[in-house]
Amino acid sequence: MYTLSQRLVFIGLALAGGLLILLMRQFLNDYILSIAGFVGIYVILAVSLNITNGFTGLFSLGHPAFMAIGGYTCAILTFPVQRKGYFLSGLPDWLAGTELSFFPALLIGGLFAALGSLLIGLPVLRLRGHYLAVATLGVIIIVQVLITNMGGITRGPLGLNGLPTLTNLWWVYLWVLITLYLGWKLKFSSFGRSMLAIREDEMAADCLGINLLRTRVQALMVGAFLAGVAGGLWAHLVTAITPKSFSLILAFTIVVMVVVGGSGSITGSLLAAVIFSMLTEAFRPLEESLNVYGIGEIVLSLILILILIYRPIGLFGTSEPGWLSPGKRKSLSGTAGD
């Protein structure tokens, strides 16, 4: 169990984050604030992918597909009614007359993403290891093609633009906190233990009475829900969304964060997400001014390969810092991946 002082530390950290945002909004310009928004969204993505990939060992690359589902759903729901009839002619009447506020739209987007992951997961999660990775990569492409060709609802390759700027740092921070809380609670619950057991030894987990398929599907759905929400936040931060926004490169970037941080470590993916997304943003002006496009991706892939060779368990392995872990469970935090 957590001690009282640990609980206070958690609350203190959350408040400190809030204070930081308060100060940032006071003193920094919009450009830096939007970068901070992206950093937060990457944290949500990396931690939620870690629930699927890190805890349960399901190597899914499908996160961008779920983001796309959530992002489009959310964007269509918040789209101003006056412009809907003109831009999105394929919408059914009841939907064309609806305009939701941000929070319910995000939730519905997340739920749709989770629903999509259920439909995809039931068949695909029977696959193992790298075959699952390839199949989920296929899911990204399939979702992209479907969105591109559903012009009446999604405006096809043009995408939806001119979305209202609803995402601000507070919304992002709220969802970062929800994601971290959910991830933390999951990891140190019996459900989380089942996930880790499946990752470590499927047959043993099966023998202990863990329902493999159900646990896997649930792990995928939790990840997909948060990815869907992140997609909605993303869409309303960029104020535009196109089928190309959610590509294989994005999946790769999130995977790098999870692998480098340590599969199964929430602290690890949190830090890796912050560092990598800030690095990427730092590379962007460099790329544009020196005209050296692609250098960011090269550095990213080089780091990933080096980590895979020299420290395959990532920076943190599966563990969290001792002073944040619940007591008397030290034995778990010591074990690394395979």
Next chain:
Amino acid sequence: MSGGYILQQLVNGLILGSMYALIAIGFTMIYGIIRLINFAHGDVVMIGSFMTLAFLQALGWPFYLVALAVMVGGALVGVAIERSVFRPMRGAPQVTGFIASLALSIMIQNMGILLLTAQPRNFSFPDIFQQVITLGAVSFRMVDLVIMLTAWILMIGLILLVKMTRLGVGMRATAENLEVARLMGININRTIMATFAIGGSLAATAGLMYGGKFGQIDPLLGFVPGLKSFVAAVVGGVGSIAGAICGGYIIGMAEVLFVGFLPPIYSAYRDAFVFGLLILILLFMPNGLFGKKSEDRA
């Protein structure tokens, strides 16, 4: 729809299928020997096509020399990839290798963009290759004929190599069981390197063909044919060379028929179709057409 049209489409499928088959062979051999889905394989195709451009147009070498140099160059690229990335992580879980190959693929593509720019470049083969040959209702260019014949010669050569030579026996033994093969005195490192060399060489040759057929190349060209060839290898049963060849032709034919015979609306769904097919095959026929008994695929 006349008989001639159908025949023409079938011939187009054969040409496309020959290229897919050459790439798929590399996928399947590498998977067979170290259980690695090498995602960077498609990018060797791109490297091959740029080598062709460099040797043929910048250096002005005669065509046969260019072809030879591209094959040797592709083999070297294959060996370099194995030595630098995959050998240090041999024995790691399969997913590790796959993710590393994805990283390698993204790295090669972006190096291409960085060094060569993303701008497509035109290139053309010497004039004799552009001659149009008409046989009844079917017509194709010389280059298509050369692609098909070269592909067949290479495939026959490869099958003989794997069946008849000492190296081939070593490869089959390593694919069967790496540890036991090592105990039997087979030089595992050399065998795996040779596999990557052959795969790279065939992929680079496919890159040369790609440039000759489509006349335009860019640093990202390897991605889509790479993916389709991977699907081809899965259709045929990963690990089986005969399977990869059949799979290549099946995917080539399927693609041409999909575009040629269905109403144009559907051709937008072509890529989704290829991947849908992949997922269905993985689920319901995980061993493909020629694959051996089930491993941990599903």
